[in-house]
Amino acid sequence: MKQNFWIRNVNIETGYVAQEGFTYGSKTELMDVKVDEGVVTILQPAKQQPLRNGDMDRQGMLLLPTLHDMHCHLDKSKLGVPWRPITPAHSIVERFTNEIKELNALEQSLKERARNLINLELANGVTLFRSHIDVHPEVGQRYLEDVLDVLQEYKGMLNYELVAFPQHGMLRSNAFEDVKTALQSGVQIIGGVDPSSLDGNVEKSLAQTFELATTFNVPIDIHVHDRGEHGRKTVETLIDYTKQTGWQKRVAISHAFGLNDVDGEVRERVFTDLAETGIAIVSSVPINGNVPPLEELRSYGVDVRIGCDNVYDSWSPFGTGRIVEKVNRYAEIFRLTTQQSLTNALQLISGKPIPLEGNHSWLKTGMDASFILVDSSSTAEFVARQSGIYASFFKGNLVHEKGGKA
Ligand SMILES: [Zn+2]
Secondary structure: OOOEEEEEEEEEEEEEEEEOOEEEEEEEEEEEEEEEOOEEEEEEEOOOOOOOOOOEEEEEEEEEEOEEEEEEOOOOOOOOOOOOOOOOOOOHHHHHHHHHHHHHOOOOOHHHHHHHHHHHHHOOOEEEEEEEEEOEOOOEOHHHHHHHHHHHOOOOOOEEEEEEEOOOOOOOOOOHHHHHHHHHOOOOEEEEEOOOOOOOOHHHHHHHHHHHHHHHOOOEEEEEOOOHHHHHHHHHHHHHHHHHHOOOOOEEEEEOHHHHHOOHHHHHHHHHHHHHHOOEEEEOOOOOOOOOOHHHHHHOOOOEEEOOEOOOOOOOOOOOOOHHHHHHHHHHHOOOOOHHHHHHHOHHHHOOOOOOOOOOOOOOOOOEOOEEEEOOOOHHHHHHHOOOEEEEEEOOEEEEEOOEOO
């Protein structure tokens, strides 16, 4: 793949346009971007120079940061196998017990299904995947080994963060040694699930989690679906342990539905603590309203992120693998309708602010050449209208182009 080239005639937002106090759009400038060895080295107003070998003319498409899926399960998707709805289950325990048999019986291997999900998300602008991978006595390291093999095939096309996920409960399934083995083999994050309802002992479950996190010097990302007292106790204990171990900015809570159930002074204290300890909240923005008060959390300064989570698996027959659909749903649920609020929402799926207040471009020389090209006038339109993604670059490599893979 050509390593040094120009991407000519792309639009980059540089500010807002307003009239009588109403911001009615974004200001863009037509630019040429030079990429050398995966890095942006020159950013200049478009000069209409002739194209040389490897250069491309993108004819006024909007350049935006590449997208992140901060919560997926590369080991669980059934993408690629013939349609079937999910089997009934009365509890999370019944669901995950059946899941192993169901996945084992599928017509396609884990590797094939993982590739299908990665390819789908690459085509939708994602080049950073945070994936939880089941690691516990029932499956040992086998899902992890398969996923790592697949990810080797995508070198130079994406980044990933794997989470060692004791889906059947750290204590309940006695997963400590399996999680430890995964961390020893280089998994970057330690996971967990419902220390209260599933493990039945919040302190002990989280003590094991933090022991492994501090021993291996890795961040934590834990699923907490528990509501009411269970949820509140779990979040408060997570905050305490984070402070005690100095794990600020290294802990994330996925789902965190229970944050809806804390009221009054406790709510204010918990939300402030989450912001101060830098504990991130990751949501898959389900349409049934099972979301924490994410905009309120953002107003406290809490780091909120979005992931696709289920994309046709044993847990849900839904999910499109389009992260932009998730941020669009987020904007609709929380009524983000202004140019500024829609623009700022992109950060939930890009990890990068689009700082248009100061009239400058988000893209700077020296940055990785990781971006997407979209058919849109602005970030706000992209989020609100889910505009098409025409090309996706990762560190200078064209990893997806509409109409065919690079
Ligand atoms: Zn999950």
